Each structure stands twice: as C-alpha cells, then as structure tokens.
Amino acid sequence: MKARRQKTDGQTTGAKTDRILLAHGSGGVLSHELIHSLFARHFYNSKTSPILDNLRTETVRGDAAVLQSLPPGNVALTTDSYVVKPLFFPGGDIGKLAICGTVNDLAVAGATPLYLSAGFILEEGLPMDILERVVISMTQTSHAAGVQIVTGDTKVVEHGAADGLFINTAGIGIIASDTQNPIVLTPANLRAGDVLLINGTVGDHGVAVMTQREELSFGSALESDCAPLNGLIAVLLSAVPGAVRCMRDATRGGIATVLNEWAEAGVGIEIEEEAIPVREEVRAVCEFLGLDPLYAANEGKVVIAVASEAAETALAALRSHPLGENAAVIGHVTAEHAGRVVLRTPYGARRILLMLTGAQLPRIC
Amino acid sequence: MKARRQKTDGQTTGAKTDRILLAHGSGGVLSHELIHSLFARHFYNSKTSPILDNLRTETVRGDAAVLQSLPPGNVALTTDSYVVKPLFFPGGDIGKLAICGTVNDLAVAGATPLYLSAGFILEEGLPMDILERVVISMTQTSHAAGVQIVTGDTKVVEHGAADGLFINTAGIGIIASDTQNPIVLTPANLRAGDVLLINGTVGDHGVAVMTQREELSFGSALESDCAPLNGLIAVLLSAVPGAVRCMRDATRGGIATVLNEWAEAGVGIEIEEEAIPVREEVRAVCEFLGLDPLYAANEGKVVIAVASEAAETALAALRSHPLGENAAVIGHVTAEHAGRVVLRTPYGARRILLMLTGAQLPRIC
Numbered sequence: 268m269k270a271r272r273q274k275t276d277g278q279t280t281g282a283k284t285d286r287i288l289l290a291h292g293s294g295g296v297l298s299h300e301l302i303h304s305l306f307a308r309h310f311y312n313s314k315t316s317p318i319l320d321n322l323r324t325e326t327v328r329g330d331a332a333v334l335q336s337l338p339p340g341n342v343a344l345t346t347d348s349y350v351v352k353p354l355f356f357p358g359g360d361i362g363k364l365a366i367c368g369t370v371n372d373l374a375v376a377g378a379t380p381l382y383l384s385a386g387f388i389l390e391e392g393l394p395m396d397i398l399e400r401v402v403i404s405m406t407q408t409s410h411a412a413g414v415q416i417v418t419g420d421t422k423v424v425e426h427g428a429a430d431g432l433f434i435n436t437a438g439i440g441i442i443a444s445d446t447q448n449p450i451v452l453t454p455a456n457l458r459a460g461d462v463l464l465i466n467g468t469v470g471d472h473g474v475a476v477m478t479q480r481e482e483l484s485f486g487s488a489l490e491s492d493c494a495p496l497n498g499l500i501a502v503l504l505s506a507v508p509g510a511v512r513c514m515r516d517a518t519r520g521g522i523a524t525v526l527n528e529w530a531e532a533g534v535g536i537e538i539e540e541e542a543i544p545v546r547e548e549v550r551a552v553c554e555f556l557g558l559d560p561l562y563a564a565n566e567g568k569v570v571i572a573v574a575s576e577a578a579e580t581a582l583a584a585l586r587s588h589p590l591g592e593n594a595a596v597i598g599h600v601t602a603e604h605a606g607r608v609v610l611r612t613p614y615g616a617r618r619i620l621l622m623l624t625g626a627q628l629p630r631i632c
Numbered sequence: 633m634k635a636r637r638q639k640t641d642g643q644t645t646g647a648k649t650d651r652i653l654l655a656h657g658s659g660g661v662l663s664h665e666l667i668h669s670l671f672a673r674h675f676y677n678s679k680t681s682p683i684l685d686n687l688r689t690e691t692v693r694g695d696a697a698v699l700q701s702l703p704p705g706n707v708a709l710t711t712d713s714y715v716v717k718p719l720f721f722p723g724g725d726i727g728k729l730a731i732c733g734t735v736n737d738l739a740v741a742g743a744t745p746l747y748l749s750a751g752f753i754l755e756e757g758l759p760m761d762i763l764e765r766v767v768i769s770m771t772q773t774s775h776a777a778g779v780q781i782v783t784g785d786t787k788v789v790e791h792g793a794a795d796g797l798f799i800n801t802a803g804i805g806i807i808a809s810d811t812q813n814p815i816v817l818t819p820a821n822l823r824a825g826d827v828l829l830i831n832g833t834v835g836d837h838g839v840a841v842m843t844q845r846e847e848l849s850f851g852s853a854l855e856s857d858c859a860p861l862n863g864l865i866a867v868l869l870s871a872v873p874g875a876v877r878c879m880r881d882a883t884r885g886g887i888a889t890v891l892n893e894w895a896e897a898g899v900g901i902e903i904e905e906e907a908i909p910v911r912e913e914v915r916a917v918c919e920f921l922g923l924d925p926l927y928a929a930n931e932g933k934v935v936i937a938v939a940s941e942a943a944e945t946a947l948a949a950l951r952s953h954p955l956g957e958n959a960a961v962i963g964h965v966t967a968e969h970a971g972r973v974v975l976r977t978p979y980g981a982r983r984i985l986l987m988l989t990g991a992q993l994p995r996i997c
Contacts, residue, residue, distance in 0.1 A: 289994040290989075290990050292884075292994065292995075293884060293885060293988055293990065293994070294883065294884025294885030294889055294929075294988060295884075295885045295889055295987050295988025295989055295990065296987050296988065296989045297989075298884075298885075299987070330710065330737055330740070330741060330880070331708035331709060331710035331737050331738050331740075331741035331743060331803075331805070332708065332709050332710065333706050333707075333708050333741065333743075333807060333816075334706060334707045334708070334709060335706050337706075337707055341698050341699060341700050341702075342698075342699045342702055342707065342804070343696035343697065343698050343699070344696060344697050344699060344747060344749055344782060344783055344802075344804060345695065345696035345697070345749065345783055346749035346750070346751045346783055346784065346785050346800065346802055347751065347785045348751040348752070348753050348785055348787045348800060349787075350753060350787045350789050350793075350794075352793075372695055372696050373696050375695070375696075376695060376696035376698065378696060378698075382709060384709055384710065384711035384802050385711070386711045386712065386713040386751075386800045386802075387713070388713050388715060388753070388798055417709060418709055418710055418711060419711065420711050420712045420713055422713045422714075422715045422995075422997075423994065424715050424795060424994070424995060425994065425995070427792075428715075428717075428794070428795040428995075429715075429793070429794050429795065429798075430789060430793040430794065433753055433794075433798070435711065435713060435751045435785075435800035435802075437709075437711055437749050437751075437800075437802030438696075439707070439709060439804065440696070442698060451698075515695070518659065519657075519658060519659025519660075519663075520658060520659030520660045520663075524659055524660055564659075622660050622661050622664070623658055623659060623660025623661065624655075624660055624661045624662075625655050625658065625660065629654040629657065629658070629788065629789070629790065630657075630787075630789055630790070630793075632787075
C-alpha cells in the first residue's frame with residue numbers, strides 16, 4: 268500500500284517554523300498544527316466546557332461553535348476588524364484591542380458579552396512569536412472581560428499582501444429580558460434635559476498609538492486607555508435602572524463624532540469644553556501636532572446619556588469603578604439647535620463641533 | 633458662533649469619490665457616507681425589520697445588532713475571513729464566497745443560518761465600483777440563502793498594506809431543539825459501516841480560481857461551485873431524521889482533508905476513487921498542472937456520513953435538489969486501519985490518502 272499525498276511547497280510535514288508560511292493557511296497539516304499548538308492551547312480554558320472542546324477539535328476553517336446554554340434574553344451580534352499600526356503600543360496591542368472593542372460594542376448596547384469569534388489574516392513571514400504574543404494578550408483580555416473565544420479562522424496571504432496581522436472579532440451577548448424595563452438603548456431615546464457623562468479622560472488611545480508610530484518621545488507615560496468596559500457598564504446599569512438613554516464607546520472619530528451621531532437623531536447637544544477630562548500629556552501632544560483630543564480615538568471610554576434626575580447617582584456609580592474614577596458630566600441634551608453639537612468654551616464662546624471630516628489618524632484601531 | 637472641526641486630509645466634506653480613501657475608514661463623514669450610500673442601501677431589505685433599521689442607522693464602528701426573535705434552540709456561531717485572489721472568478725466572487733462559506737459552516741453543524749455580520753478591510757485606492765459589485769453580490773447571495781446581514785464594520789489601510797479587499801463574515805444560526813433527537817453532528821458519531829456521500833463533483837472551485845488567476849485558458853466552462861448549501865442540507869436532514877452522523881463542507885484542503893480529520897476521531901475510512909465525481913475539465917486541468925482534485929478546494933460541496941440503512945434515502949434526497957444532482961456514495965467507515973483514509977483505485981490497489989501537507993493553492997478562499 269503506497270501513501271498518496273498532494274504535492275507540497277517543499278515544507279516538511281510537522282516541521283516547526285519560526286515564521287508564518289503560506290501552508291499555515293492551507294487547511295492542511297500546518298494549519299492543524301497552528302490551531303493545536305497555538306490557538307487552542309492558549310484560548311482553551313481549563314474549565315470543562317462543551318464549547319471549548321469544540322474549539323480544541325475544530326479545524327482552521329472555523330466550524331460553528333454550538334452555544335448550548337445561552338441565558339434568556341435578546342441576542343446582540345457585533346463585529347469589528349482591527350488593523351492598528353503598530354501591533355504593539357503603550358497600554359495595549361492589536362489582540363487586546365480586538366477583544367475590548369467587540370466587548371465594548373456589545374456592552375454599550377446593554378448586552379452582557381459572552382462569546383467571541385476570532386478571524387486572523389496573517390502575512391507570510393510574520394514571526395511566530397509576534398503571533399503568540401498577540402494570542403496570549405487576547406487570552407488574558409478575554410479572561411479579564413469574562414468572555415470566551417469559541418471559534419476562529421486563519422488565512423495567510425503572500426508577503427506584501429497584508430501588513431503583518433489583521434484580526435476580526437465578532438461577538439454575541441445577551442440583553443436580559445427578565446426585567447420590567449427591557450433595555451433598548453438608542454439615540455432615539457434622547458430628550459432635552461438628559462445629562463451627558465464620560466467615564467474618564469479622552470484621546471489617550473489615539474495619542475499613545477500615534478506617538479508610538481511616529482517614534483515621538485514626549486518624556487511622559489502616555490498610554491492607551493484600551494479596556495473592557497462591560498464591568499463598569501454593568502455597575503452603571505444596576506445603579507440607575509431604566510435611566511440610561513443611550514451609550515456609545517468613543518473610538519474612531521472621538522467623542523465629537525459620537526455626539527454628532529446622537530444629534531442626528533434630532534436633538535441638540537451642548538458640551539462644556541472645560542468639563543471634558545483630558546490628560547495634560549495628551550493635551551500637550553495634541554497642541555504640538557495640531558490635533559484635537561475631542562476627535563482622537565479612545566478604546567476605553569463610553570459616552571453616556573442619562574435622565575437628569577439620575578445623573579448624580581450615575582456619576583457616583585461610574586466613579587466607584589476603577590475604569591470610571593475620572594468620570595465627569597460633560598454636557599446635556601437641549602431642545603435648541605437640533606442636529607447640532609455646540610461646544611461652550613471657558614470664555615463663554617460657543618462653537619459648532621462638527622463631525623470628523625477627514626482621516627485624523629488612519630489605522631488607529 | 634464659529635464652526636470647529638478637526639483638521640482633515642484635504643478631502644472635501646461630502647465629496648463623492650470613485651476610489652476608497654483613508655478617510656472612508658476614519659469613523660467620520662466619509663465613513664458615514666459609505667455606510668448610507670453603499671452598505672445600507674444594498675444590504676437593507678425592503679421588509680420592515682427592527683434589525684435592519686439598526687443597520688441603516690448604525691455607525692461604521694459596528695454597534696451591535698439586536699436580534700429580537702430568535703427561534704428556540706441552541707445558537708451556533710462561526711466565522712471566516714476571505715482573501716481570495718482574484719476578487720472575481722468564473723462562478724463567483726469574494727462577496728458570494730463570504731456569504732456561502734459562513735452559511736455552509738453553520739449548515740453542516742445542523743444549524744439554520746439566520747444572521748451574518750460583515751467586516752471589510754479595504755485598501756486605499758480600491759475602485760468604488762469594485763466594492764459595489766462585491767456588495768451587490770453579497771446582497772444577492774444572502775437573499776438566495778435566506779440570511780440577513782445585520783451588522784458590519786469597515787477599515788481602510790494604506791495603499792500596499794492589503795491586497796484590494798478582504799472580508800470577514802461571522803454568522804449565527806439555530807439548531808432546532810424541538811425534536812426528539814437534537815442534532816449533534818460530530819466525527820465522534822462515526823461508526824463502522826456508516827456510508828459516506830458527497831453532493832457532487834469535487835475540485836471545481838479550486839481549479840476555476842486557479843485558471844483565472846494564472847490566466848490559463850482551457851477552452852472550457854470551468855466554474856466555481858460556490859453555493860449556499862443550507863437548502864440542500866435541510867432537505868437531507870428531514871429525509872433521514874437522526875441518521876446523519878456528521879457533515880463537513882470540503883473547502884481548503886479538499887475532501888481528502890475532511891476525511892483525514894474524520895479519521896482522526898478514531899475510525900478508518902475507505903473511499904472508492906472511481907466513485908468520486910470529478911468533471912472531465914477539472915480532471916484535465918489537474919493532470920496538466922500536477923494537482924489532485926481530492927485536495928482541491930470546493931465551495932459548494934458537503935461530505936456526509938449517514939447510518940448505512942439510511943444511505944439510499946439520503947442519496948435520493950440529495951439528488952432531488954439542484955445542488956445535489958450529481959450526488960454519489962463515495963465510501964464508508966471501517967473498523968480497520970483506524971486513523972487512516974484508504975483510497976481504492978479502479979485497479980484494486982489501495983493507497984493511503986494523507987492530509988494536505990503543503991499549500992496547494994494559497995488564497996483560494
């Protein structure tokens with residue numbers, strides 16, 4: 268009996284390599300090795316789980332994970348791709364970002380994030396230890412956020428056809444339906460008088476990535492704020508049940524863009540410039556480079572609209588959590604100038620804050 | 633009152649462009665235009681739906697879609713990224729592939745595919761009409777498959793940092809739980825005597841993409857088999873309830889790789905070479921290029937294991953569907969040579985069919 272195998276590109280079966288080869292995306296032997304020796308090894312959770320057993324045995328093609336015990340409620344689904352450059356930056360990396368971003372998209376919809384998928388697009392030649400550092404970071408961040416990576420996929424493209432490593436995560440969460448007031452968070456809920464809050468300083472992520480990318484040194488500890496916000500948001504929602512109108516994590520385009528999207532729902536928005544928390548270092552870098560922290564990306568900041576009578580309690584709830592210690596009231600919703608965001612400066616001037624019109628910083632997430 | 637907006641890269645607000653700019657990934661004005669004028673316009677379904685209303689109004693960041701009326705059953709989650717080259721090929725394109733691949737991953741798990749997410753990574757300079765053709769193809773294919781695209785995300789990277797266009801789709805489906813026999817399809821179900829079937833000819837996708845890529849002309853109508861298999865699989869499952877052990881769509885690595893993965897579950901597999909349907913044109917191209925159709929990718933083929941007593945009914949059910957008219961019994965599961973796939977040739981010889989060991993065709997899907 269003679270063995271028959273397909274022609275190969277010269278890669279010996281089972282060889283360990285220190286770089287990603289095209290064959291790691293073939294669906295064949297090297298694909299399986301990559302899953303078992305890297306993805307499943309890290310993503311696998313020691314808790315016995317039929318879901319994770321599925322991950323352990325599935326192929327690189329990404330067969331479906333079966334989620335056998337979802338809690339009651341509406342299912343929320345979201346996705347984001349991550350192309351941040353560089354892959355590692357102060358306070359985070361593309362892997363941490365890929366978990367936090369998708370967790371946060373679910374959390375701001377009022378959902379409890381539960382399960383994520385992870386799709387990798389790898390450039391041929393990517394050092395294996397870079398990929399492993401990213402996978403370890405994803406594992407640690409998903410543990411911190413209390414979510415599980417249950418299914419995945421890997422593709423490899425030729426050297427030069429991608430820039431190192433891109434990640435897509437999709438996530439599902441549950442919006443609890445067992446309360447008297449099912450959570451439906453949308454800008455359509457906004458009413459004149461609602462109070463606007465943020466859980467801390469703005470612009471940290473954008474400025475940290477940019478200074479890293481441009482190899483600028485400002486002699487200070489600029490760090491991305493990249494963090495999973497589901498814990499903070501759970502504290503907030505239980506502190507002021509039924510009072511949160513709308514939430515949005517202020518990523519690309521910054522808080523200015525979030526507020527403009529909300530104004531498009533047909534309300535006016537007024538913001539106090541002085542009330543918006545900005546780190547001194549971030550302000551300095553922005554001034555140096557002609558940027559505006561209100562348009563800079565965040566990866567751990569949520570803009571929140573609450574009914575005015577709940578604002579004080581909401582602020583206290585945010586400040587009780589480590590990710591909200593610099594929380595602040597930044598403005599309110601008005602009946603005037605519907606569709607517009609107006610910024611009041613410390614000197615009493617009023618300016619219209621427009622939506623971001625160009626690409627402030629490409630590949631910020 | 634003076635308007636304040638962030639510095640731009642020179643792109644005029646609201647300008648229509650015929651190519652993708654970095655600003656289309658900024659989260660700002662051009663991102664919103666792209667969503668409303670392209671993605672939402674095509675993906676939006678005329679049927680009134682709270683889910684699709686969400687897509688229409690969501691930002692490019694991909695806020696979560698809320699799925700308010702999932703039928704009872706276990707939720708299945710899957711993901712795949714698509715990097716096929718070229719973007720268009722006979723019988724399909726990257727958009728059609730991105731819908732079919734994820735629909736099929738859910739269907740072979742026994743799930744009814746319902747909702748998809750779509751994440752785009754675009755290269756700066758990509759012609760807008762290329763993107764629109766892909767989006768239209770995704771729309772048509774999702775309608776044909778009976779699934780809805782409910783959330784999405786777009787990133788743009790600099791010219792040279794990606795190869796035109798990559799797509800990730802994640803999908804969720806429901807595995808019905810209201811039957812006496814809940815469907816749990818896994819290679820662990822395989823038993824000696826089980827019969828193996830395929831719904832048609834193998835290798836069509838891999839060969840069609842490769843001849844297109846290499847600009848080879850074989851003077852014949854080679855076409856990808858790219859198709860959503862959920863309709864065919866629903867027919868099969870209701871024809872032989874409880875009798876299907878395991879299914880797998882044979883994409884990268886071909887049917888040889890699927891069968892090897894199944895053998896790893898601890899059974900032997902025996903295949904009749906002559907029984908495997910292969911188009912004459914595909915066989916000719918493979919011979920010319922030294923490829924093996926058993927390792928070539930498919931995008932509309934499913935390998936099925938059924939209890940032997942149900943094999944005849946299963947075959948008839950497959951053949952009753954347009955996507956199964958060339959269905960065939962190709963082999964069976966044995967107690968002998970556990971862990972190995974053995975191919976019997978027309979001349980009575982027996983060969984071991986190994987898993988794909990190299991990268992037969994990179995970027996085939």
